[in-house]
Amino acid sequence: MRVLGIDPGLTRCGIGVVEGTTGRPPALVMADVVRTDAAADTGQRLADLERALVQYLAEYRPDAMAIERVFARRDVSTIIGTAQASGVALLVGTRAGLSVVQHTPSEVKAAITGSGRADKAQVGQMVMRVLKLDAPPRPADAADAVALAVCHLWRAPIQNRIAEAQRRMELAEGVARARARAAERRRG
Template sequence: MRVLGVDPGLTRCGLGVVDSGRGNRLTMVAVGVVRTPGDRDTGERLVYLQDQMDAWLDRFQPDAIALERVYAADHVPTVMTTAQASALALLAAARRGLPLVTHTPTEVKAAVTGSGRADKAQVTAMVTRILELEVAPKPADAADALALAICHHWRGGGDQRLALAAASERARLKAVAARAAETGAAAARPARAKAVSR
């Protein structure tokens, strides 16, 4: 199963793709941070962020999206821009029919480090260890996105099973469509040959 973790933010949005294999082994596929300049119009920044998110979804084809849940904080403008970035992930998932699950920062920290009170350095260290990375992911937004994906793999539960079933069905439908296209192309070849011989 492949999960895209999204650490939402308008200035910096962390994106991390993690695959699960046999024996619950997790592997990092990609990680990055989309940045938008603060002096640009908010609408332009959102369009750019949406384009980048779509590009990641098209390229890596995740089976599910794990998004950090927005929570009320003292700094209202930060909450607003984080909510705007979160809405882009929700919209992208809905358009593609992908399951999206939100996880609180405490849930993510507990899943990755064993403590819901872990600091960013501890989260980054455990993400590096779990994914067997040679270099720690930086900045913190990148590590947080990978931590979200890890959390979803380990705590996805029913959502994860649904995502696996959906991924299996998508693969089956692609195979059926490919066979139908091959059959149609094969049937068209003799007809063209007859037309040429006349």
């Protein structure tokens, strides 16, 4: 499975592509950052980000996309730009027909380091160890995107099994309701 991880941001959007299968260590395919000009109009910056993401999808052909879920911070101005960049990523991934999943920063940190409170340096170091790299991906936004991709790669099989179990349960409940309605019609 190939996962494209996105650490959304309007000025710097981290991009990471990781590949792996169950039982084998993941491998880094690519880590990068999309930068937009802070002096440009917000709409233009979002369009630039969209074009870059579409190009990454075409070049690396991921099976899934993992995006960091936006969470509230004190600085509202950065939240808005991050949320807008996240929306563009969600749109691009969905339009491409990918499975698009969001993970919270604490989920990613816990998956990679074992602690949901790890700092950026710890995440970078563990990404380096997990992927057997000589150094963590730079800048930190790229390392965070790679961590997102690894987190999803590790969590996807479990999440898929849970989704399948929920689908089967809903199907069984639907069958039970249909049988109950048929029995009610025969009685009445």
